[in-house]
Amino acid sequence: xxxxxxxxxxxxxxxxxxxxxxxxxxxxxxxxxxxxxxxxxxxxxxxxxxxxxxxxxxxxxxxxxxxxxxxxxxxxxxxxxxxxxxxxxxxxxxxxxxxxxxxxxxxxxxxxxxxxxxxxxxxxxxxxxxxxxxxxxxxxxxxxxxxxxxxxxxxxxxxxxxxxxxxxxxxx
Amino acid sequence: xxxxxxxxxxxxxxxxxxxxxxxxxxxxxxxxxxxxxxxxxxxxxxxxxxxxxxxxxxxxxxxxxxxxxxxxxxxxxxxxxxxxxxxxxxxxxxxxxxxxxxxx
Numbered sequence: 374x375x376x377x378x379x380x381x382x383x384x385x386x387x388x389x390x391x392x393x394x395x396x397x398x399x400x401x402x403x404x405x406x407x408x409x410x411x412x413x414x415x416x417x418x419x420x421x422x423x424x425x426x427x428x429x430x431x432x433x434x435x436x437x438x439x440x441x442x443x444x445x446x447x448x449x450x451x452x453x454x455x456x457x458x459x460x461x462x463x464x465x466x467x468x469x470x471x472x473x474x475x476x477x478x479x480x481x482x483x484x485x486x487x488x489x490x491x492x493x494x495x496x497x498x499x500x501x502x503x504x505x506x507x508x509x510x511x512x513x514x515x516x517x518x519x520x521x522x523x524x525x526x527x528x529x530x531x532x533x534x535x536x537x538x539x540x541x542x543x544x545x
Numbered sequence: 546x547x548x549x550x551x552x553x554x555x556x557x558x559x560x561x562x563x564x565x566x567x568x569x570x571x572x573x574x575x576x577x578x579x580x581x582x583x584x585x586x587x588x589x590x591x592x593x594x595x596x597x598x599x600x601x602x603x604x605x606x607x608x609x610x611x612x613x614x615x616x617x618x619x620x621x622x623x624x625x626x627x628x629x630x631x632x633x634x635x636x637x638x639x640x641x642x643x644x645x646x647x648x649x
């Protein structure tokens with residue numbers, strides 16, 4: 374994964390960058406399978422590696438696929454990135470050991486869901502049960518976000534804008 | 546993850562910035578999912594013969610986050626297309642230069 378990202382930093386052909394981004398998503402999906410998150414892996418492979426790549430390639434077709442040689446110095450961004458990274462790594466020192474069943478995250482509401490979800494919702498897959506039943510309103514909110522994003526894209530790129538433009542030119 | 550952040554702030558090309566943002570995002574997702582991992586556990590689908598399951602809550606959160614992430618990516622890319630129509634470039638500094646040339 375790190376190699377893919379380094380290649381993305383270096384390569385200036387945007388087509389290759391988008392494809393490497395897709396490979397990165399696929400590697401992330403494989404990592405989710407290893408971490409026992411199969412539902413997330415499905416979504417990441419379909420949405421991250423699939424739809425995002427298609428959208429980005431569409432944008433490349435409408436714009437350009439070359440990145441210009443950067444002009445200004447890169448020392449300030451590098452310093453900011455290393456400082457932030459160091460602060461985040463310092464933050465992870467307090468975390469519970471990886472994979473430990475005693476971690477606080479496993480002792481709050483998660484055991485309740487694992488014990489009750491199948492009886493209450495008759496769905497054996499707990500992720501589905503929580504997503505669609507216990508936290509159904511959150512999922513509704515998510516759909517709203519996608520809907521608003523769709524409206525935004527249509528407003529930005531839709532046909533109505535091109536039809537209106539000549540009229541504006543006459544007025545001006 | 547920090548490499549994604551680096552791409553976002555150090556590169557001028559808008560499409561590359563958005564790819565960097567996605568990398569940043571995916572790294573955060575991997576971190577959340579790693580919190581949900583239980584050693585010796587299995588995927589949180591109730592089945593006979595298994596007693597240890599990984600924590601389903603991070604999975605649910607990240608499922609939502611992935612979909613929202615794609616929505617924001619789509620909106621960002623639409624903005625890039627629109628900027629390209631208006632300015633004829635997707636490089637940050639050239640857009641800035643074009644803005645400086647014509648004072649409002």
